Amino acid sequence: MTTPFKNIIILGATGSVGAPILAALLAEPTFTTTILTRATSRAKLPPNVPVISISDAYTRDELTRAFTGQDVVISALNTTAVTQDDLAFRIVDAALAAGVRRIIPSEFGANNLDPRATELVPVYALKGNMLRYLMQKAEASHGALTWTSIACGSWLDWALDPGKSGNFLGIDVRGRRATIWDSGRARFSVTTAGNTGLAVARVLQRAEMTANKQVFLSDFVTSLREVVDALERLGGQGFVVEEKESGPAIREARERFEKGEFEATYPLLAISFAGDVDVGYDFEKEQTVWNEALGLPTRTLDEVVMGAIESANSS
Known part of the structure; x- marks a missing residue:
């Protein structure tokens, strides 16, 4: 049986995507949650939560040091940040180097592997490439690294x-x-922000069931x-x-x-x-929706x- 996840680090914790995820993580006493932030960030962070600050460059070496000792990396960075300068790829490489066991990438929207979505919206294509890269690295790790992507439609x-x-x-x-x-x-x-955050916490509590899966949500x-x-x-x-x-x-x-x-x-x-x-x-028509299972x-x-x-x- 897989050892439960305990140590979790989240990027983008104070943004529209990250805030409800962080709230759900902090409400779960079995998790020890750390926030990763940029040195120049002026975001107001919650008290009594460990914070690691790195340069705005998010270099692979800095990311690797920050991820060391963490079971899970959650990327809740916004669309602009995660799809430029190959940051999403560096996050994967750094997590693998640090021995992280699960990555939840910055998805939280469409099915970025669906060609209908990627043909219309270029950023979906960029995110799809990143997810495929993560999937390849996870497969090559022979189970050392796993992933779960969250597709929640509209907030x-x-x-x-x-x-x-x-x-x-x-x-x-x-x-x-x-x-x-x-x-x-x-x-x-549609998935509410609160249910999206709760889903992330529940995904991590169901480590085996959600390993290497696209999780579709629909309230x-x-x-x-x-x-x-x-x-x-x-x-x-x-x-x-x-x-x-x-x-x-x-x-x-x-x-x-x-x-x-x-x-x-x-x-x-x-x-x-x-x-x-x-x-x-329309995930309820086209996909298996995970709301009940979670x-x-x-x-x-x-x-x-x-x-x-x-x-x-x-x-």
């Missing part, structure tokens, strides 16, 4: 919070305005029109809706990305959820939407 609670996402999906809850791409009926899986499946309908129904007020075609926006964003504008990836990511494009986001609590569209309305009304 709708994050997307409806303008302070966190900048109205990522084009829905302004407080201003009661929404952009609908194409039909607005494309189906996509529920919805569409952009269903989200707007729920906002109107629960908020008691209508929304001004602007309808757009995704095709021209996709072409423009891809052209900008190919010219070196990395920020153009974010409208592509939003359209991959909201537009009439097939990237395999014992995650049930979450609903109305619950998430009501939380967004209450937050908007109080701000």
Whole structure:
């Protein structure tokens, strides 16, 4: 039987992805969690949690020293950080050199091995290459290193919070305005931030079951029109809706990305959820969903939407 994981180090612990993961790790008394941060970071870190600080260069030697003695490395770095300068590859190499037993890479979205997703959004292709590299290194280690990737679809609670996402999906809850791409009926899986963090902790508690697996999460499946309908129904007020075609926006964003504008990836990511494009986001239709196996609590569209309305009304 595999020795349980105890020592865990997380990169990107204070970001939108990392914060709920860190909270779930700290709530589990069997884990000893360490935060890895950049020397120049000014992020406010929780007290009484060990912190290792390294240079902004994230060199392989620094990473290897930081990872030594750790059972698990969790990368919760944002899309910009993890897909540039080969950082994700250095994390894998350093973890292997340090004797780490499990890596959870910076996935937390689409199935980055699905060609439908990687063809539309270049950053999915970059993440797919990184996951394949991790898989190859793990296989070559003959079991010394394992991996688990987490695909959770959309964080709708994050997307409806303008302070966190900048109205990522084009829905302004407080201003009661929404952009609908194409039909607005494309189906996509949603996992709340809290359940995503809890899933990471539960994955590590089920080390053998989750070794070398893509773990797909889905609290529920919805569409952009269903989200707007729920906002109107629960908020008691209508929304001004602007309808757009995704095709021209996709072409423009891809052209900008190919010219070196990395920020153009974010409208592509939003359209991959909201537009009439097939990237395999309906995990409940296409994949085995792990929510029940991991014992995650049930979450609903109305619950998430009501939380967004209450937050908007109080701000």
